[in-house]
Amino acid sequence: MSQTITAAHSAAIDALHTAYLAALDKGDMAAWASTFAADNARYFCISAENDHRGLPLALMYDDCRGRIDDRVSFVTKVWVGTYEPYRTRHFIQRLSCEAAGNNQYRLTSGFTIMMSAEGGTTAVLTSGEYRDLIEIQGDGDKFRAVFRERRAVYDADVLPRYIVFPF
Amino acid sequence: MSSQCTGNYTGKAPAVWPAKVNQIPKEVFGDAALFEEELKTIFYGDCWHIVGHFAEVPNVGDFKTFDLGRVPLLISRGKNNQVRVFYNTCTHRGNQLEVATSGNRKEFECPYHRWLFSLEGALTACPGSKEFAPDFKQENFGLMEVKSAQFMGLIFVTMGKNTPPLTEWLGEIVPPTLSTLLGGDGRLKLLGYQKVRYDSNWKGYNDNDGYHAPMLHTAFRLLNWQGGTTGFQRMTKNGHVVFEAELKAIQNNGFVNDPSLVEFKGSDPARGSRIVQLFPATVMVKHLDIINLRFAIARSHDVTEVHYAYFAHEDDSEELVQHRIRQGSNLLGPCGMISMEDAAIFQRIHIGNQTPGFAEFQKGVTSLMEVPMDVKQNDETGNLPRWEHYRKVMGFKREGEK
Structure with missing residues (x-):
């Protein structure tokens, strides 16, 4: 881990990760979107197969802030009543953290997502790696970390079900 | 008919295939022994x-x-x-x-x-x-x-000994739509995959993928997205379905923050939507600027795996390729704004199909005794010739038939 990160920034980054996981595990899409920078942010969810082969197509391809907000609408307005509900539990382990200048850090973390279908058992949805560009915003004692970019690269060559929520 | 596979299923399910052409016995979706027969007769048989x-x-x-x-x-x-x-x-x-x-x-x-x-x-x-x-x-x-x-670069295989030539198998109405779906000449460039397993019988997947009435898709209503009325749905007697429809541009009513996602950049100006569904299990789609081939694998009577493969055309501008990547990633497939709902139906219908009775087709049915070959754009009867082909291929006798 890079020595240039301060304890305060590290804590802010931990808080961001926690907020992200808590939002998804509660199914709170608005809270999920609020972990991204308000002005300019990107979220991608892509298979490791596509990623390794340099194939750009993703499962979710939100390359601007508007698309992130539209994904919230997909889940909360468009798809309501059609899909079989499921809950998730996300677990992450930080793998690397490097300063990228301008109060930004590049991080990688391993993730595991457990899923519990309503009326069903708990199973692994997939595992994977988050590749993040995180920015510390604000100054003095008041600052927070936000995602400029989160790229969730999932391990499963074949997903075990259709997907409603971001990874 | 030479372009048909022929089977001689003698298993137990379904006990009776109804005389009415708009009823499909649900037993055919949940029977492991029947799946083994389907492998032999259809997947390893005289089909492409x-x-x-x-x-x-x-x-x-x-x-x-x-x-x-x-x-x-x-x-x-x-x-x-x-x-x-x-x-x-x-x-x-x-x-x-x-x-x-x-x-x-x-x-x-x-x-x-x-x-x-x-x-x-x-x-x-x-x-x-x-x-x-x-x-x-x-x-x-x-x-x-x-x-x-x-x-046009689509790879077909057959393990059967008496499979008709591919041109005969495709027939006359498939190639024109399939050609345009494949960019006119099949010179495509792979953009990537979305791969998923559905808890659904392959027939349930196939029966509900491809074209169906737009009522399922809330997005169409929220976006005030109108389909044209000049489209058509045509079927072959050996189970293929070809569909074309006009798609009008959406009028941005403020529902989406990023309307560029649903823009039509006119890679195929005459029609917005083309679907070719080939017996037994393949669905191919050109929707807006998306070229999507869905390679399906019948894993068991309960599981169907689908590899959604997306393509650009070799001659596309960089801007069009980027647009195809955004649209393909976000609209179709197992997490797409439109197709996630279809995926949910594949699984829910498979659960529902474990109950007694029939899957009932209604819209567009004009005769209970005759399989319709002339159907309207929004009729659900477009699926019935495929079912009739399946029934004959597998050797199911209709009620009252000798």
Whole structure:
């Protein structure tokens, strides 16, 4: 881990990760979107197969802030009543953290997502790696970390079900 | 009819196939023994099956593995640029030859006894062959090739002995729509995959993928997205369905923050939506600027795996390629704004199909005794000729039929 990160920034980054996981595990899409920078942010969810082969197509391809907000609408307005509900539990382990200048850090973390279908058992949805560009915003004692970019690269060559929520 | 497979199913389910043409017995979705018969009669029988497109293996040495039912296939582009399909097994003791889903090789090597095969399937090395059986001849042990044919780069295979030629199998109404769906000439560029398993019988998947009434899709209403009325739906007697519809541009009513996602950049100005559904299990879609081939694998009576493969055209501008990537990633597929709902239906309908009774078709039914061949754009009766073909192929007798 890079020595240039301060304890305060590290804590802010931990808080961001926690907020992200808590939002998804509660199914709170608005809270999920609020972990991204308000002005300019990107979220991608892509298979490791596509990623390794340099194939750009993703499962979710939100390359601007508007698309992130539209994904919230997909889940909360468009798809309501059609899909079989499921809950998730996300677990992450930080793998690397490097300063990228301008109060930004590049991080990688391993993730595991457990899923519990309503009326069903708990199973692994997939595992994977988050590749993040995180920015510390604000100054003095008041600052927070936000995602400029989160790229969730999932391990499963074949997903075990259709997907409603971001990874 | 020569373009039909023929079966002689003598199993128990369904007890009775109803005389009314708009009723499908739900028993055909949940029967493991019937699935074994379907493998023999349809998937390993006298039918053509789509297993890939040339654009997935663009360079010499590129390969892709795929399954037809439970049979592992190895699709390889040889040195003469010819694409061949082999059984993915060493000709020695039967070990699975290639384990990767795709890649590029100079040759294929079986690790068990180091038998080596060329990209064209010839056995080029087999250590210790001096001590092999007296009748061993190296030239007789090349990879087993599966009979294949292509249409604009689409790779079809068949394991049947009496499969009609591909042109006959496709018939007259499929090629025009399929050509335009494939960019006019099939010169495609692979953009990537979305792969998923559905807890659904392959027939339930196929019956509800492709075109269906737009009522399921809330997005169409929220976006005030109107389909045109000049489209058509045509079927062949051997179970294919071809659909074309006009898509009007959406009027941005403020529902989406990023309307560029649903923009139509006019890669095919005459029609917005084209769907070609080939018996038994393949659905191909050109929707807005998306070119999406869905390679389906019938894994069991309960599980269907679908590889959604997305393409651009070789001549596309960079801007159009980028647009196709955004649209393909976000609109169709197992998490797409439109198709996630379809995916939910595949699984829910499979659960519902475990109950007694029939799947009932209503919209567009004008006769209970005659399978409709002339249907309107929004009729659900477009599925019935495929069911009739399936019934005959599998040898199910209708109630009252001798």
